[in-house]
Amino acid sequence: MTTGSDVRAAFTDPAENLAFDEALLRVAPESPVLWLWRNPVCVVVGRGQRIAREVRVDECVRDGVPVLRRASGGGTVFHDPGNLNVTLVLPGPADRPLEALGQVMSAAVDQLGLVPRIGDRGLFVGDAKLCGFAVFRTKTGLLAHSTLLVETAAGLVGRYLTGAPPDPRPLDSHRSPVASLAEHGLRPGFPAVEAAVRAAASQLLGTLVPRPPSAAELARQRALLHTRYRYPSWHADGAQRAA
Numbered sequence: 001m002t003t004g005s006d007v008r009a010a011f012t013d014p015a016e017n018l019a020f021d022e023a024l025l026r027v028a029p030e031s032p033v034l035w036l037w038r039n040p041v042c043v044v045v046g047r048g049q050r051i052a053r054e055v056r057v058d059e060c061v062r063d064g065v066p067v068l069r070r071a072s073g074g075g076t077v078f079h080d081p082g083n084l085n086v087t088l089v090l091p092g093p094a095d096r097p098l099e100a101l102g103q104v105m106s107a108a109v110d111q112l113g114l115v116p117r118i119g120d121r122g123l124f125v126g127d128a129k130l131c132g133f134a135v136f137r138t139k140t141g142l143l144a145h146s147t148l149l150v151e152t153a154a155g156l157v158g159r160y161l162t163g164a165p166p167d168p169r170p171l172d173s174h175r176s177p178v179a180s181l182a183e184h185g186l187r188p189g190f191p192a193v194e195a196a197v198r199a200a201a202s203q204l205l206g207t208l209v210p211r212p213p214s215a216a217e218l219a220r221q222r223a224l225l226h227t228r229y230r231y232p233s234w235h236a237d238g239a240q241r242a243a
Contacts, residue, residue: 004032006208014042015229022071023220024089028140032205033089039079043067046074069235074134075173082152087145101144107200128179149180
C-alpha cells in the first residue's frame with residue numbers, strides 16, 4: 001500500500017490557505033497528500049470565472065466579506081468556519097481525480113450516517129448538494145478539492161452568491177440547492193467529520209502519515225502569496241504579478 005501524508009497545518013488568513021492549497025501541488029509530491037482546513041467567512045471564485053456573474057458584490061461589500069480567486073476551475077463557493085475544505089493531491093498523471101475525491105467524500109458521509117450520491121460536480125444527499133468538487137492539473141500531478149458543508153446554513157450561501165444567469169456560459173457555476181450535515185439532522189462535530197474523511201482517504205489511498213508542512217511547501221506558499229494571493233488583480237480578474 002502507498003504511504004502518503006496527512007498534512008496538519010492551520011492558517012487563519014484565507015489568502016494563506018488558498019496559497020498553501022496550491023503550494024501542495026506545486027512542490028510535486030511523490031505520494032498522495034491530504035489536507036483538511038477551514039476558512040473564515042469569504043467567497044472563493046474559480047480560476048476563470050467573472051466575479052460580476054457569480055457574486056452578489058454589494059452584499060459582500062456591505063458585510064465585509066472578501067472575494068478571492070483560487071487556481072482550480074469549478075464553481076464559486078462560500079466559505080466559513082462551518083464548512084470543511086478537503087484537499088487531495090495525487091502525484092503523476094492520475095486518472096479520474098474527481099472520482100477518487102468523490103469516493104473519499106462518499107465513504108466519509110456514509111460513515112457519518114447519510115446516503116450520498118455523486119451528481120453534477122458534487123456530492124448530494126437527496127436533491128441537495130452537500131459538497132462540490134474542483135480540480136487543478138500540472139505536469140507532475142493534480143489537486144482535487146471539496147468544500148463539505150458541515151454546519152453552514154444554506155441561506156448564507158444564497159446571500160452572497162448569484163442565482164443562475166439568464167444567459168449561461170461555460171465557466172458559470174452550476175447552481176443547486178444546498179444543505180449541510182446539520183440541516184440533514186447530523187451534528188457530529190468537526191473532530192468526528194475530520195476523522196471520517198481521514199479514515200476514508202486512508203482506506204482508498206493507503207496509510208497517510210500525519211506531518212507538519214514541509215519547508216518546500218511553506219516556501220512555495222510565500223512565493224504564491226507574492227505573485228497571486230496578496231495581489232489584488234489576481235482576485236479581481238486572474239492576472240498575476242511577475243515573480
